Amino acid sequence: MVCERAGDCTLQELAYFYNIRSNRFAGERRxxxxxxxxxxxERDMEKCILCGKCVRVCDEIQGVTAIDIAGRGFTAKISPSFEKxxxxxxCGQCVSVCPTGALMGKQSICKGRQKDVKEVETVCPYxxxxxxxxxxISRNEVVRVTSKPDxxxxxxxCVKGRFGFSFINSPDRLKNPMIRKDGKLVEASWDETFGYITEKLSAIKEKHGADAIGGLASARCTNEENYLFQKFFRAAIGTNNVDHCARY
Ligand code: SF4
Ligand code: SF4
Ligand code: SF4
Structure with missing residues (x-):
């Protein structure tokens, strides 16, 4: 009744399709x-069917071997070393291949079942x-991120694309530019901000020359944005002092 994967679970679908009412291990329970x-x-090993997909994806796709099957018979379970x-x-590849609710992203729990979510395709910004x-998306909030095989x-x-989405609805997120006035950061309009930037850069260039200015671009911008950024520094400001955080 409380499984997050209800309606989105291969085991549930097959049990329904084959009209499974009981199993020969009735009474036994891991x-x-x-x-x-x-x-x-979230690892809920009572829902694990020991298919081994998570172990194989961690080893053969991700090359990490963080988990394996420990124990034998009804004590067998998927486990990190020494049950730590x-x-x-x-990266969450194991979550993406798990056919039951045994592996789930913690941020998604109680945030919306599959039938309640709307899916929107996009590209990772990281x-x-x-x-x-x-x-x-459920109730106008991103509750889970997946990616299709094709x-x-x-x-x-990677971990950023799959689990790094809580910033979207964070109350701490900056949505407007800020300018420091009398030692305090205050919100400003875009027009005021562009005017401020132009005034400051022009003053520095006039007093100290263009090479006193440098720009750091971001790996989170698109190629086109980064192209415009370096063009602005070279052609408009007149310096080659441009760098880029290639690894965020
Ligand atoms: S999150 Fe990635 S690295 Fe960690 S156990 Fe799962 S597949 Fe392996
Ligand atoms: S993929 Fe899921 S069901 Fe299969 S062994 Fe791993 S945890 Fe268990
Ligand atoms: S951060 Fe890069 S590697 Fe990771 S999911 Fe996003 S685009 Fe892919």
Whole structure:
């Protein structure tokens, strides 16, 4: 009743399709009460069917081998070394291949079931790889990020693309430019900000020359934006002092 993956679970679909009412292991149940305190992935091993997909994707796609099957028979479970809390790259590939609710992103829990979410396709803004993202939106909030297998990144993401979305609805997010006035940052209009930037850059250039100015672009901007940025520094300001945080 409380499984997050209800309606989006291969095991549930197959059990329904084959009209499974009971199983020959009735009475046997894997119990796994330990809570994993890692920041991103909820591991509920009572819902695990030991298909091994998470182990293989972690080893063969991600090359991390953070998890494996530990124990035998009904004590067998997917586990990090020595049953410690998961401590890995948190790419979430294991979450994306898990066919049940055994692996879930912690940020998505109780935020909207599959039938309630709207899917929107977009491109990851974090780096130049430009992975395709599918945003799952519920009540006008991004609650989960996945990626489809037929994309340029074949559905695989890194931790930033898959789990780095809480900034979107953060109350701390800056939505307007800020200018420091009398030692305090205050909100300003874009017109006022552009005027301020022009005035300051012109004054520095006049007093100290164009090479007293330098610009740091961002890997989170598009290629086109970064092109315009360097063009602005070279052609408008007159300096080659332009750099770029190639790795964010
Ligand atoms: S999040 Fe990535 S690195 Fe961590 S266990 Fe899953 S697949 Fe392996
Ligand atoms: S992918 Fe999910 S169901 Fe399969 S072994 Fe891993 S945790 Fe269990
Ligand atoms: S930050 Fe990660 S998910 Fe985003 S485009 Fe780069 S590699 Fe892909």
């Amino acid at each position: 119990q796994y009460t330990k809570k994993d305190l890692n920041p991103f992935i 809390d998961l401590d890995c790259e948190f 780096c130049g790889c430009g992975c395709n993202l599918t945003l799952h 994309t340029i990144n074949e559905g695989w993401l």
